[in-house]
Amino acid sequence: MKKAVCLISGGLDSYVAATIAKHNGYSIFALTLRYGQKNNREISCAKKISAKLQAEEHLILDIDLSWVDSALTNKKIQIANTYPLSEIPATYVPARNTIFISLAIAFAETIDAEEIYLGINSVDFSGYPDCKPEYIKKFQSLLNVATKKTCEGRHIKLNAPLINLSKSEIIKEGDKLKVDFSITWSCYRNNEKPCGICPSCILREKGFKEANIKDLAIKNK
């Protein structure tokens, strides 16, 4: 069976992307990073998601990024409820996707996977540089010369199937594939329940509303 490495954050995008991988006939090798994010509920959600996906393996790696300049990791920087739309928000984590994708490449090479599925998308959070089609294109070009496997002529493909979808389109796609959104977590904060007012909560609420689908996560938390 073909293998895919799926970066699973605990949020809904990466879960939908991994579900597409499964739908495409791949066995799933899940990879989750515990990087010092303030919100550590993501990790328990990632475990539930991997179980739901019947992942062959779920690799959870620790890499401390609490020293980077980001509201998501650095205790000195507050998570605001709004950010100026013209700027890259303070929740941007320097090189996060580049670090995560590098680790996914090491995993893919080690288990001989053909694809790496990513939940990144650029429509709603258009500010993040490492969520854009151009970024994936350049990373693929690097990957083609970066590893033993790719230099021996075997391809590892970076696949970001949601890259051009809005949050509501992602939710609709997930709903079609019977994704269980109730086990996902989007809130930037680390409360018992999603705060409902951070940019990630707002975007999620808007997405479900536009998709005309009920968000079952709220009552379960």
Next chain:
Amino acid sequence: MKKAVCLISGGLDSYVAATIAKHNGYSIFALTLRYGQKNNREISCAKKISAKLQAEEHLILDIDLSWVDSALTNKKIQIANTYPLSEIPATYVPARNTIFISLAIAFAETIDAEEIYLGINSVDFSGYPDCKPEYIKKFQSLLNVATKKTCEGRHIKLNAPLINLSKSEIIKEGDKLKVDFSITWSCYRNNEKPCGICPSCILREKGFKEANIKDLAIKNK
């Protein structure tokens, strides 16, 4: 003062590269990865090297790569004394440089550094894909679209000043810049003294011999 992030492994190449950075007027921000390498003497050498370089900061990060397919990390794979020259050796660590450079980028963006100095070189270990000029070129191209900083028009340069040098040329360059080779460690094994017979020890010995310089590390170990 201009800042440079220098990946410091504890070996001699990265020390020479960082010394070039210092010579070029940069203040040094050292980054060392404890990634589950069997040889952990590298780390104590990296500390000594950072002290010698009077680094502003020495960030030592832990990332467990003991699960990857490499003789340097996986206890099930032996470190051989010779490898077929036609193949990428078993000491190749999947995506290691890609992971390390990604973390260096996060560091560079956080402290607002202009350059990242790397000790990689492709002349002697020509098998490693992630030590070639083409690899650095593609990574630079990715980096230019990957971060908040680079998307805002500020450049972070990947600088691999040794990339086209042989081991003996690197040693001569280091000698000229008064690098203290006695505090470096090259051996793949984790003995009290360098084993003298692994590919890395052999290459080091050959390099010093060709450069006609005495390797003071041997007697100090």
